[in-house]
Amino acid sequence: MTIRLATQSVGEALVASLRERILTEDIPAGVPVTEASVVEAYSVARQTAKAAIERLVAEGLLERTTHKSARVPVLDERQVKDLYFARGVIESRCYELLAEEGKVSSDAQTAHDSFAASAEGDDLPSIVYEDVRFHRALVDSLDSPRLSRAHELIINEMRLCLAQVQSHQLLDPAEIAREHQAILDAIRDKDPRQAADAGLAHLAHAESKLLAHMAAGKA
Amino acid sequence: MTIRLATQSVGEALVASLRERILTEDIPAGVPVTEASVVEAYSVARQTAKAAIERLVAEGLLERTTHKSARVPVLDERQVKDLYFARGVIESRCYELLAEEGKVSSDAQTAHDSFAASAEGDDLPSIVYEDVRFHRALVDSLDSPRLSRAHELIINEMRLCLAQVQSHQLLDPAEIAREHQAILDAIRDKDPRQAADAGLAHLAHAESKLLAHMAAGKA
DNA sequence: TTCGCAAGATTGTCCGACAAGTTATCATGA
DNA sequence: TCATGATAACTTGTCGGACAATCTTGCGAA
Numbered sequence: 434m435t436i437r438l439a440t441q442s443v444g445e446a447l448v449a450s451l452r453e454r455i456l457t458e459d460i461p462a463g464v465p466v467t468e469a470s471v472v473e474a475y476s477v478a479r480q481t482a483k484a485a486i487e488r489l490v491a492e493g494l495l496e497r498t499t500h501k502s503a504r505v506p507v508l509d510e511r512q513v514k515d516l517y518f519a520r521g522v523i524e525s526r527c528y529e530l531l532a533e534e535g536k537v538s539s540d541a542q543t544a545h546d547s548f549a550a551s552a553e554g555d556d557l558p559s560i561v562y563e564d565v566r567f568h569r570a571l572v573d574s575l576d577s578p579r580l581s582r583a584h585e586l587i588i589n590e591m592r593l594c595l596a597q598v599q600s601h602q603l604l605d606p607a608e609i610a611r612e613h614q615a616i617l618d619a620i621r622d623k624d625p626r627q628a629a630d631a632g633l634a635h636l637a638h639a640e641s642k643l644l645a646h647m648a649a650g651k652a
Numbered sequence: 653m654t655i656r657l658a659t660q661s662v663g664e665a666l667v668a669s670l671r672e673r674i675l676t677e678d679i680p681a682g683v684p685v686t687e688a689s690v691v692e693a694y695s696v697a698r699q700t701a702k703a704a705i706e707r708l709v710a711e712g713l714l715e716r717t718t719h720k721s722a723r724v725p726v727l728d729e730r731q732v733k734d735l736y737f738a739r740g741v742i743e744s745r746c747y748e749l750l751a752e753e754g755k756v757s758s759d760a761q762t763a764h765d766s767f768a769a770s771a772e773g774d775d776l777p778s779i780v781y782e783d784v785r786f787h788r789a790l791v792d793s794l795d796s797p798r799l800s801r802a803h804e805l806i807i808n809e810m811r812l813c814l815a816q817v818q819s820h821q822l823l824d825p826a827e828i829a830r831e832h833q834a835i836l837d838a839i840r841d842k843d844p845r846q847a848a849d850a851g852l853a854h855l856a857h858a859e860s861k862l863l864a865h866m867a868a869g870k871a
Numbered sequence: 872t873t874c875g876c877a878a879g880a881t882t883g884t885c886c887g888a889c890a891a892g893t894t895a896t897c898a899t900g901a
Numbered sequence: 902t903c904a905t906g907a908t909a910a911c912t913t914g915t916c917g918g919a920c921a922a923t924c925t926t927g928c929g930a931a
């Protein structure tokens with residue numbers, strides 16, 4: 434088995450950069466991301482830019498119809514519900530399975546601790562990041578590449594709307610930390626039903642706040 | 653609202669064609685799929701071929717490392733287990749949710765009937781196709797684009813190994829039909845636990861047969 | 872006002888070219 | 902003999918330019 438070096442082609446780096454800029458709202462929703470604009474910004478060939486855009490479209494971080502420019506999608510209520518629903522399907526079952534084992538991986542515990550630490554401060558982006566990291570660590574601990582990937586795709590799309598709505602302020606970090614703790618407790622107690630319910634409650638809580646905020650913003 | 657015509661660009665058609673050829677083993681596992689070979693076979697530009705290959709790599713239907721040709725992956729035991737596991741996570745929760753509703757969509761029922769009809773005959777590819785269609789119809793009836801997409805990705809990869817191993821003969825169609833019926837019955841009975849268990853049992857059954865066959869073939 | 876056409880913007884696709892990396896072959900020297 | 906290093910062939914990574922097809926917009930004509 435060879436040791437794999439972490440090299441990155443221009444194309445891969447471009448995708449990574451664009452993805453990060455989208456998720457941090459450096460590229461805001463609505464504005465067109467044309468192939469030409471990417472070419473100009475990064476001094477890459479149009480092919481490279483095009484491939485990167487197509488990749489992000491596949492990930493749901495950009496949307497496009499033929500012969501029109503790609504844009505960061507603005508997620509409406511329907512989409513948000515779908516995201517939370519799909520995420521709930523995966524996470525609830527994951528927590529159930531983890532609870533059957535009754536063990537919390539060290540990564541997940543670390544992520545939980547990091548979140549708790551962030552929750553003390555006011556660095557909103559880092560709170561969101563640590564929140565995401567916690568849930569991903571739990572799913573990852575099932576050690577299923579395909580499940581982790583499916584979860585990651587959904588989470589990334591969700592980060593999109595979390596960024597758009599300044600939702601960080603909607604939720605009390607301390608309360609999120611308590612809900613996270615409830616999930617971990619249920620897992621450690623080997624109570625699958627409770628673990629799944631705690632996960633779903635956590636999601637339902639965030640979803641309702643987000644939807645209420647969106648409805649208010651639109652009205 | 654405009655009516656959307658089902659137009660397809662060369663690139664999209666190329667992806668679709670390659671995907672179908674891979675899933676039907678017209679492009680067998682192991683043989684390299686070079687950009688040049690695709691260019692030659694379809695008379696398209698290398699960029700177009702490259703983009704199509706990259707897309708299929710993202711779907712898991714091809715694998716590639718930098719500067720080496722793409723190939724249809726040969727799934728080992730570990731991968732097969734992961735596929736069944738991830739699929740189980742999604743499907744079990746789906747059937748649970750459907751059982752809470754207690755209704756089976758007409759599409760799902762139609763798919764079940766089609767499968768039963770196919771099971772009578774000897775057309776193995778169509779049996780596999782109808783089997784896949786049944787499960788997809790159930791997931792689709794939850795009306796969640798993102799969940800359906802995640803499920804589709806996993807199912808497609810699974811079709812890959814179903815094609816590689818001539819597994820059609822491993823399972824008795826009549827038995828599959830009975831297991832499908834059990835899932836539908838549990839859903840109609842509004843018995844979420846039973847629906848999920850029936851789904852998982854169905855998968856475990858297929859998985860064990862497949863793994864046994866693979867182990868035998870390798871030994 | 873409405874229709875239709877021309878112009879600009881943007882993507883879809885192609886061609887050709889060169890750099891960079893991988894693999895296999897083979898000659899070299901210890 | 903065998904490890905080393907050079908070479909060539911193959912393949913992908915990236916670039917530049919070009920033209921066609923399509924969408925959008927604005928303007929002029931009926």
